[in-house]
Amino acid sequence: MRDVAIIGVGMNKQWGELWDKSLRDLFVEAALSAIDNAGVDHIDSMYVGCMSSGLFCGQEHLGALMADYLGQCPIPATRVESACASGGAAVRAGLMEVACGMSDIVLVGGVEKMTDVGGDEATFALAMAADQEWEAFNGVTFPGLYAMMAVAHMHRYGTTVKQLASVAVKNHANGAKNPRSQFPMKITVDTVLSSVMVADPLHILDCSPITDGAAALILCPADQARKLSKAQPVKIIGSGQASDSIAFHSRSDLTTIPSTAKAAAAAYKMAGKKPEEIQVCEVHDCFTIAEIMVTEALGLVEKGKGGPAVEAGETAIGGRTPVNPSGGLKAKGHPVGATGVAQLVEVAEQLRGESGDRQVQGARVGLTQNMGGTGASSIVHILEVM
Amino acid sequence: MRDVAIIGVGMNKQWGELWDKSLRDLFVEAALSAIDNAGVDHIDSMYVGCMSSGLFCGQEHLGALMADYLGQCPIPATRVESACASGGAAVRAGLMEVACGMSDIVLVGGVEKMTDVGGDEATFALAMAADQEWEAFNGVTFPGLYAMMAVAHMHRYGTTVKQLASVAVKNHANGAKNPRSQFPMKITVDTVLSSVMVADPLHILDCSPITDGAAALILCPADQARKLSKAQPVKIIGSGQASDSIAFHSRSDLTTIPSTAKAAAAAYKMAGKKPEEIQVCEVHDCFTIAEIMVTEALGLVEKGKGGPAVEAGETAIGGRTPVNPSGGLKAKGHPVGATGVAQLVEVAEQLRGESGDRQVQGARVGLTQNMGGTGASSIVHILEVM
Numbered sequence: 069m070r071d072v073a074i075i076g077v078g079m080n081k082q083w084g085e086l087w088d089k090s091l092r093d094l095f096v097e098a099a100l101s102a103i104d105n106a107g108v109d110h111i112d113s114m115y116v117g118c119m120s121s122g123l124f125c126g127q128e129h130l131g132a133l134m135a136d137y138l139g140q141c142p143i144p145a146t147r148v149e150s151a152c153a154s155g156g157a158a159v160r161a162g163l164m165e166v167a168c169g170m171s172d173i174v175l176v177g178g179v180e181k182m183t184d185v186g187g188d189e190a191t192f193a194l195a196m197a198a199d200q201e202w203e204a205f206n207g208v209t210f211p212g213l214y215a216m217m218a219v220a221h222m223h224r225y226g227t228t229v230k231q232l233a234s235v236a237v238k239n240h241a242n243g244a245k246n247p248r249s250q251f252p253m254k255i256t257v258d259t260v261l262s263s264v265m266v267a268d269p270l271h272i273l274d275c276s277p278i279t280d281g282a283a284a285l286i287l288c289p290a291d292q293a294r295k296l297s298k299a300q301p302v303k304i305i306g307s308g309q310a311s312d313s314i315a316f317h318s319r320s321d322l323t324t325i326p327s328t329a330k331a332a333a334a335a336y337k338m339a340g341k342k343p344e345e346i347q348v349c350e351v352h353d354c355f356t357i358a359e360i361m362v363t364e365a366l367g368l369v370e371k372g373k374g375g376p377a378v379e380a381g382e383t384a385i386g387g388r389t390p391v392n393p394s395g396g397l398k399a400k401g402h403p404v405g406a407t408g409v410a411q412l413v414e415v416a417e418q419l420r421g422e423s424g425d426r427q428v429q430g431a432r433v434g435l436t437q438n439m440g441g442t443g444a445s446s447i448v449h450i451l452e453v454m
Numbered sequence: 455m456r457d458v459a460i461i462g463v464g465m466n467k468q469w470g471e472l473w474d475k476s477l478r479d480l481f482v483e484a485a486l487s488a489i490d491n492a493g494v495d496h497i498d499s500m501y502v503g504c505m506s507s508g509l510f511c512g513q514e515h516l517g518a519l520m521a522d523y524l525g526q527c528p529i530p531a532t533r534v535e536s537a538c539a540s541g542g543a544a545v546r547a548g549l550m551e552v553a554c555g556m557s558d559i560v561l562v563g564g565v566e567k568m569t570d571v572g573g574d575e576a577t578f579a580l581a582m583a584a585d586q587e588w589e590a591f592n593g594v595t596f597p598g599l600y601a602m603m604a605v606a607h608m609h610r611y612g613t614t615v616k617q618l619a620s621v622a623v624k625n626h627a628n629g630a631k632n633p634r635s636q637f638p639m640k641i642t643v644d645t646v647l648s649s650v651m652v653a654d655p656l657h658i659l660d661c662s663p664i665t666d667g668a669a670a671l672i673l674c675p676a677d678q679a680r681k682l683s684k685a686q687p688v689k690i691i692g693s694g695q696a697s698d699s700i701a702f703h704s705r706s707d708l709t710t711i712p713s714t715a716k717a718a719a720a721a722y723k724m725a726g727k728k729p730e731e732i733q734v735c736e737v738h739d740c741f742t743i744a745e746i747m748v749t750e751a752l753g754l755v756e757k758g759k760g761g762p763a764v765e766a767g768e769t770a771i772g773g774r775t776p777v778n779p780s781g782g783l784k785a786k787g788h789p790v791g792a793t794g795v796a797q798l799v800e801v802a803e804q805l806r807g808e809s810g811d812r813q814v815q816g817a818r819v820g821l822t823q824n825m826g827g828t829g830a831s832s833i834v835h836i837l838e839v840m
Contacts (some may be wrong), residue, residue, distance in 0.1 A: 069554045070554075070557070090587070095574055113695075119515075122506050122509045122579070123508045125586065126504055126578075126582055126586045126590065126591075127582050127586040128535060128582040129505075129536065129537035129582065129583045129584075129826055130505050130535070131536050131543075131697065132536065132537075132698070132700050132831045133700045133829065133830070134828070135697040136697065136698075136700045136704070141696075141697045141698050141699055141713075142698060142712065143697060144546075144695035144696060144697065145698070145831070146535075146543045146546075146547070146695070146704050146831075147535040148533070148534055148538065148547075149514060149515075149532075149533040149535055150515065150517050150518070150531075150532050151514055151535075152534060157517075160530075161532070161534075161547060161550075164550045164551050164554045164556055167554040167555075167556070168455045168554030168555075169553075169554075170455070170553070192512075193508070193514075196508055196513050196514040196515065197514055197515045198515075200511065200512045204512065206511075220659075307556075309499075309530035309548075310528040310529070311528050311531045312518070312522075312527050312528060313522045313527055314515065314518050314522050315522075318522070330528045394565065440515055441515055444515060444518035444519070445517060445531070445532075451492045
């Protein structure tokens with residue numbers, strides 16, 4: 069298995085409600101940005117992470133479509149889908165294609181165009197990450213599912229609504245320093261608690277937004293990185309993925325995300341790293357409770373202590389383990405297929421020292437955690453600057 | 455790159471309008487059949503090829519869903535989509551996961567549940583394999599697109615409607631010997647030519663059907679195949695994939711499928727084989743004209759001679775190069791995400807000598823060709839019995 073490095077990163081200039089950009093426009097802009105960042109003159113293969121372009125845009129077959137509009141035919145091009153973990157799954161597919169020697173230079177992109185449909189349709193499309201027959205059909209939505217997890221966590225560990233709100237406050241503070249953010253405004257705990265209730269105890273400011281956006285990486289064998297690119301290479305030293313029952317009724321405990329714990333264990337083992345060696349990370353804060361449960365599952369904080377940790381600033385930039393310096397899904401935005409790729413864009417830039425006002429000083433090892441549904445899929449990557 | 459072998463194959467007992475089986479039922483039945491065929495006691499990872507479960511069934515996130523219903527959580531599980539080449543793309547993903555050493559035993563399945571929606575909705579969903587903005591939005595359907603290719607081929611090479619019909623006659627004759635076939639009845643050239651016209655010159659019997667079905671393979675490192683399984687192992691000696699412009703307006707020639715020619719060139723090179731060494735193959739006969747153009751692109755017949763070759767029986771069982779002994783998409787059925795996987799099921803069984811009445815005698819090297827859209831994606835695999 070060859071070691072694999074990231075030699076290029078790219079995103080749209082800004083994520084948000086981008087009504088003047090189509091699905092293909094979004095992807096091509098991010099992909100060209102990554103190709104330009106790497107400085108490569110060709111790519112051998114590409115992957116597109118996307119959850120539900122069929123329902124959002126009436127378009128499947130995104131691999132060929134994007135290769136075409138990127139001017140890259142006849143290279144192999146494939147779409148990968150794992151709900152909101154589609155981006156992370158695309159990264160893992162590209163990693164294995166380089167690792168096995170099938171290709172040298174692989175573009176991994178993620179994209180979602182979510183605002184061409186109304187809110188009801190978007191809620192319907194996103195619910196397809198849950199169990200259609202047992203959850204979605206009966207009217208369950210994602211804010212409702214995560215609200216149940218929040219209530220369980222509050223009941224068992226005493227987690228408070230102020231601690232949930234503290235996640236949003238931290239991530240918007242970080243996102244305010246990120247020019248790509250959809251919602252780059254600082255907020256307070258009071259702003260969150262006085263915002264409209266979506267699914268008790270989650271207010272609208274506990275929820276990540278509906279977003280249009282794309283992100284892309286260029287991967288190559290680590291031993292060719294310095295020859296192929298002038299950019300500072302970042303090695304992917306660990307990759308782990310795990311699944312869990314798609315519906316809540318098959319789980320024994322709603323306060324944990326076992327797939328994240330298992331994906332992390334595999335990634336830590338492959339990387340030869342421990343949680344305390346992670347200096348910066350991007351995690352899947354689709355709802356504020358998710359970030360709390362994920363930091364626990366990753367071993368960054370003790371089980372049940374995710375709430376107090378964020379309240380105490382341990383996961384802020386400058387804290388013990390900065391989490392979501394980009395602003396996370398909460399402030400940067402959450403175009404579901406793009407999120408898992410954008411997490412690696414942020415961590416790679418952090419490890420290169422290119423993150424400006426939101427730079428985590430001296431970070432050399434970082435982690436990304438991307439999640440589908442209520443944790444039925446989790447994908448964790450660990451990165452180290454070369 | 456480790457060599458990879460197929461050690462288990464499985465499908466539903468029969469493909470067709472399976473109204474008593476859901477999307478997950480179909481997949482689990484085929485997957486259990488492949489696991490049983492291999493005789494393995496666990497799997498390390500899995501892939502699900504599926505084109506449009508979102509539109510057909512209101513369900514995305516198929517990797518986790520199928521891992522769950524197959525009782526295989528917490529293994530990594532990912533969906534792969536390349537329109538009607540989704541199955542082939544899933545095979546290639548599984549191949550690379552084993553080849554790079556990430557996993558040893560990988561299940562690759564494909565599934566599509568297409569009959570829970572009406573004909574108009576199915577046509578709408580399938581049109582998403584084409585360019586939504588330039589083709590589908592303007593009302594183009596797949597029979598219409600392939601009809602244009604047929605007219606161009608007839609104009610340039612003198613291909614006749616009787617030659618098109620001969621593809622259907624051959625494939626239904628083969629399919630009549632396949633207990634899994636959706637339409638296992640023999641037909642004649644007259645039956646085809648007197649069937650209802652769908653898009654001139656394609657009659658309904660020139661078109662593959664709408665089908666519910668699934669197929670699955672178990673892959674492992676070739677050097678562990680005999681230890682892991684009592685089944686006769688079949689090595690995947692070549693894999694190629696290529697893309698092409700998604701819409702017709704960007705192509706210079708409608709009489710060829712360049713992505714198939716390029717994917718085949720890569721697979722032949724990797725395998726160290728030539729077209730004349732292929733003893734059996736399964737190709738993507740979504741419409742009769744497709745099989746003619748594909749046999750030309752694969753180098754099995756001379757350019758422009760695909761029509762006369764099928765009429766002369768060169769591609770029949772017992773002919774020079776038997777094509778679609780399973781009955782192909784035409785007779786066996788075409789659950790789009792499953793097709794590319796089922797092609798390898800058929801060729802592996804042929805190479806093992808397990809194909810009963812439709813056995814191609816003495817075949818040791820076979821090929822599969824799976825295609826998305828009008829050839830915007832093509833994936834070719836070459837198999838050899840160990």
